[in-house]
Amino acid sequence: MTDQNGSTNGPGGPGGIAPTARVTDYTDRFAKFLETEVAPLEQDLARRGVGTPWQPKLDDAGRMHPEVWEARREVQRRSAAAGLYNPHIRAELGGGGFSRVEMQHVEEFVYRNAGLGLGLAALAWTEGANPAIEHVSDAARGRYLDPLLAGEVTAAFANTEPGVGTDVLAMSTHARRDGADWIVNGRKAWITNAHFADFVQVVAVTEPGAGTRSLSMFLVDADAPGFSRGRDIPTMMADGLTGELGFDEVRVPAENVVGEIGDGFALAMSWINWRRLCRGGMCAGWGHWLLDRALDRARTRTSGGRPIADLQAVQHLLADMDADIYAARSASLVAQAELDVLGPFDIPLHRDAPRLISLVKVINDEAFYRVADNAVQVHGATGLLQGSPEEKLFRVARNLRIPAGTVEIQRNAIARGLLRGDPASR
Numbered sequence: 001m002t003d004q005n006g007s008t009n010g011p012g013g014p015g016g017i018a019p020t021a022r023v024t025d026y027t028d029r030f031a032k033f034l035e036t037e038v039a040p041l042e043q044d045l046a047r048r049g050v051g052t053p054w055q056p057k058l059d060d061a062g063r064m065h066p067e068v069w070e071a072r073r074e075v076q077r078r079s080a081a082a083g084l085y086n087p088h089i090r091a092e093l094g095g096g097g098f099s100r101v102e103m104q105h106v107e108e109f110v111y112r113n114a115g116l117g118l119g120l121a122a123l124a125w126t127e128g129a130n131p132a133i134e135h136v137s138d139a140a141r142g143r144y145l146d147p148l149l150a151g152e153v154t155a156a157f158a159n160t161e162p163g164v165g166t167d168v169l170a171m172s173t174h175a176r177r178d179g180a181d182w183i184v185n186g187r188k189a190w191i192t193n194a195h196f197a198d199f200v201q202v203v204a205v206t207e208p209g210a211g212t213r214s215l216s217m218f219l220v221d222a223d224a225p226g227f228s229r230g231r232d233i234p235t236m237m238a239d240g241l242t243g244e245l246g247f248d249e250v251r252v253p254a255e256n257v258v259g260e261i262g263d264g265f266a267l268a269m270s271w272i273n274w275r276r277l278c279r280g281g282m283c284a285g286w287g288h289w290l291l292d293r294a295l296d297r298a299r300t301r302t303s304g305g306r307p308i309a310d311l312q313a314v315q316h317l318l319a320d321m322d323a324d325i326y327a328a329r330s331a332s333l334v335a336q337a338e339l340d341v342l343g344p345f346d347i348p349l350h351r352d353a354p355r356l357i358s359l360v361k362v363i364n365d366e367a368f369y370r371v372a373d374n375a376v377q378v379h380g381a382t383g384l385l386q387g388s389p390e391e392k393l394f395r396v397a398r399n400l401r402i403p404a405g406t407v408e409i410q411r412n413a414i415a416r417g418l419l420r421g422d423p424a425s426r
């Protein structure tokens with residue numbers, strides 16, 4: 001049976017893991033979009049000599065070359081116009097209303113088919129709409145969420161500080177009430193899209209000592225007096241997108257509070273949990289892409305007059321890649337299906353959800369690291385070539401184990417769930 005969204009009961013319906021009809025419709029349209037809209041932009045970018053989206057030239061301040069950034073922006077605008085940019089956002093807000101299982105299939109398709117190209121920008125990533133901003137006030141919706149969904153502006157999520165990462169509740173950025181407004185002061189660091197964001201979803205202390213109710217989330221315009229972009233923070237990603245932000249007596253109207261005062265921790269977690277869950281499709285998609293490339297290489301590279309694919313040592317590298325991708329993909333789909341039933345981003349979050357979300361992140365981060373490592377090994381020295389897909393994705397894979405909560409923090413959440421009596425331990 002098929003419902004109005006093209007979801008099927010049984011394997012593809014609630015609790016199921018098969019792609020639904022609307023996933024197939026989306027991926028068909030996405031494939032066409034890559035061919036007709038993205039490929040010409042990619043060719044144009046290649047002619048300009050400003051690098052690629054995965055290996056951009058950087059400007060004097062160490063930031064992504066503005067022409068590479070603009071090419072990504074153009075893809076986002078076209079993707080939004082084609083109805084491809086926001087499948088993960090609730091339908092009543094203007095998104096596709098896809099479930100997490102559906103999104104895993106979508107993300108897998110996007111990462112496998114866009115590889116490291118400009119097409120990756122066609123699906124909203126950290127600079128786009130997210131489950132936290134879905135809680136924007138009605139008054140601020142037209143000013144922030146709608147343009148974000150349309151690809152007209154980009155955002156950044158500002159949670160981490162120079163002195164505080166994992167230990168979020170120890171943050172020092174704070175906001176005090178002034179009449180109906182709020183005044184924000186503090187510094188944020190390691191923020192993706194710090195240099196280009198049109199507005200920022202910033203998390204700040206509003207009630208010191210109130211534990212998980214001590215924080216609130218505010219929308220701050222990048223041209224607000226007192227807001228500043230700080231230095232670039234060059235990481236091994238070498239994408240010129242990570243930097244610092246400053247807030248010096250920044251006045252924020254009450255309508256720019258996301259959710260309610262005191263919801264900041266839960267909202268930050270829903271943003272972070274969204275990124276954690278995206279690991280499932282990302283690692284399956286890039287993993288398959290690397291495996292396809294490794295198979296090609298093994299069939300064509302020779303040693304002793306025979307393809308290296310004939311060598312058991314190389315066959316085992318390929319088999320290990322397949323095993324890791326298959327296991328991580330399967331586990332993720334099952335966990336995403338369970339989360340679709342529990343509510344992956346509900347506030348408050350179902351008590352059984354954090355363990356499942358952390359399982360998705362730690363399983364994928366660690367499996368993909370091994371996959372990327374084996375991909376380099378199959379390619380030999382070519383896999384170490386700076387700017388090659390294998391070399392870049394090895395650096396990406398190493399990075400993935402830290403942002404959106406380190407793999408150690410995921411283990412903490414899994415153990416907390418087990419010791420409290422989550423389903424796996426009952």
Ligand SMILES: Cc1cc2nc3c(=O)[nH]c(=O)nc-3n(C[C@H](O)[C@H](O)[C@H](O)COP(=O)(O)OP(=O)(O)OC[C@H]3O[C@@H](n4cnc5c(N)ncnc54)[C@H](O)[C@@H]3O)c2cc1C
Nearest residue numbers: 157158159160164165166190191192402403404405406408
């Ligand atoms: C490329 C990149 C992009 C990023 N983008 C953003 C962004 O857009 N917005 C944003 O807000 N942040 C962003 N971050 C920050 C990121 O979320 C943090 O780096 C991450 O949460 C870890 O914090 P930390 O680096 O301060 O590590 P620390 O908290 O200093 O941790 C250091 C080590 O101690 C361990 N550790 C710490 N506390 C515990 C504990 N309680 N139990 C067990 N082990 C523990 C950690 O696992 C780690 O191994 C980004 C980071 C990078 C590298």
